Amino acid sequence: MDIQGLQKLTLLDYPGKTACTIFLGGCNFRCPYCHNADLVLCPDRGEQISQETLFAFLKRRQGLLDGVCVTGGEPLLRRDLEPFLSSIRSLGFSVKLDTNGSFPDRLKELVRLGLVDYVAMDIKNSPEGYARTIGGLSDMLCRVEESVRFLLSDTVDYEFRTTMVKEFHREADFLSIGEWIRGAKRYFLQGFADSGNLVGGSGSFHGFSRQEAAHIRSLLLPCISQTHLRGYDT
Numbered sequence: 001m002d003i004q005g006l007q008k009l010t011l012l013d014y015p016g017k018t019a020c021t022i023f024l025g026g027c028n029f030r031c032p033y034c035h036n037a038d039l040v041l042c043p044d045r046g047e048q049i050s051q052e053t054l055f056a057f058l059k060r061r062q063g064l065l066d067g068v069c070v071t072g073g074e075p076l077l078r079r080d081l082e083p084f085l086s087s088i089r090s091l092g093f094s095v096k097l098d099t100n101g102s103f104p105d106r107l108k109e110l111v112r113l114g115l116v117d118y119v120a121m122d123i124k125n126s127p128e129g130y131a132r133t134i135g136g137l138s139d140m141l142c143r144v145e146e147s148v149r150f151l152l153s154d155t156v157d158y159e160f161r162t163t164m165v166k167e168f169h170r171e172a173d174f175l176s177i178g179e180w181i182r183g184a185k186r187y188f189l190q191g192f193a194d195s196g197n198l199v200g201g202s203g204s205f206h207g208f209s210r211q212e213a214a215h216i217r218s219l220l221l222p223c224i225s226q227t228h229l230r231g232y233d234t
Contacts, residue, residue, distance in 0.1 A: 001084050002026065003049040004039055006057070010069065014096045014118065015159070015186075017066035022054065027074040029100050030135025031124060032200025033165045033192060039073045040199055051084075058091050067094035067117070076103035085115040096120060101147035102140050111156045119158040121151060123187075125168060126176035133168050148181060159186040161230070164208040164216075174216045178223035187224045189213050191231035 005023035007013075013021050027040040034040055058068070068088050075081055076099055085095055096118040099107060110116045125133040130141045151158040160181055162169070174189075181187065192207035208216070210232040220227045 001051055001078060001080055003051065003054055004073070006049055006054065008057070009065075013069045013071075014067045014094075017094060017096075019065055019067040019069050019094075019096065020058075020061065021069040021071055024070065024072045024075050024078060026077050027072055027100070028077060028102060029074065029124075029137065029140075030199055031133060032135070032198065033163065033168070033205045034199040035193070035195035035197060036073065037197045037199045055087065055091075058088065058093065062091055062093075065093065067096055069096045069098065071098035074100050074102070076106045081106075082110065082113065082115065085110065086113075089115055094118070098122075099147070100124070100134075101144040104143055104146040104150060107147055108150055116156060119151060119156055121147060121158065121160055123148075123160050123162045123177055123181065125162075126173040127180060128176065129168065129173055152181065152184060154185065157185070159188060160184050161188040161190055163190045163192050164213060165192045166206045166208060167204070169208075171216060171219070174220060178220045182223045184224050185226060187220065187227045188230040189217055189220075189227065191229070193231070 002025040003022060004025040007021040010019050010021050013019055023039060025039050075097060088095055094117040095115060097116045098120045101121045124130055127141060130144065131138040134140060162177065192205065194202050194205065196202050198205065213229050213232060217227050217229060
């Protein structure tokens with residue numbers, strides 16, 4: 001398993017749980033505003049953490065942490081993800097999986113096997129704006145739509161989330177997203193911050209202000225009552 005990073009404690013990534021976050025390298029999307037450029041573009045160049053080191057850490061955290069977040073990159077690219085998650089679950093941890101939704105069959109299988117307790121899926125844009133947001137990959141929308149339908153069926157606990165970037169999103173895009181995922185259990189509007197390590201180069205993209213995000217949230221509430229802001233100062 002290509003383990004590129006470990007955040008030993010997070011109180012934010014897994015709602016309602018104390019957790020750690022594991023970062024896996026590689027992604028099939030090329031969102032220009034992605035803040036993990038090294039994980040996406042150069043996954044083999046980073047300093048890898050061995051599975052032995054990771055699981056030694058997890059064993060020491062049994063009874064102290066509730067869950068493990070597995071993120072990327074795109075974790076579902078990894079063919080060995082199933083045994084990896086199984087090993088985590090065998091230690092008694094709940095598993096949260098972050099995904100871009102482009103591998104619906106793999107997502108469904110992991111849920112069927114009981115290896116994932118919570119899914120956080122990125123909604124990159126409205127259907128009309130998807131291809132330009134993920135790097136021109138026009139063949140991905142049908143896969144994303146299948147993952148959306150699966151999560152909306154409430155087979156597994158989940159959230160949807162969109163990172164708000166002015167160069168890619170307009171008010172109309174969020175209204176379209178609201179109709180698309182109408183009735184979703186949870187939807188988070190995430191603030192964008194330039195990490196200095198963006199796929200499309202730093203300094204080119206800008207986030208929404210808290211006031212602007214709050215306005216968009218108010219427009220979405222009739223479609224998704226559990227719409228929240230994330231990553232904005234209170």
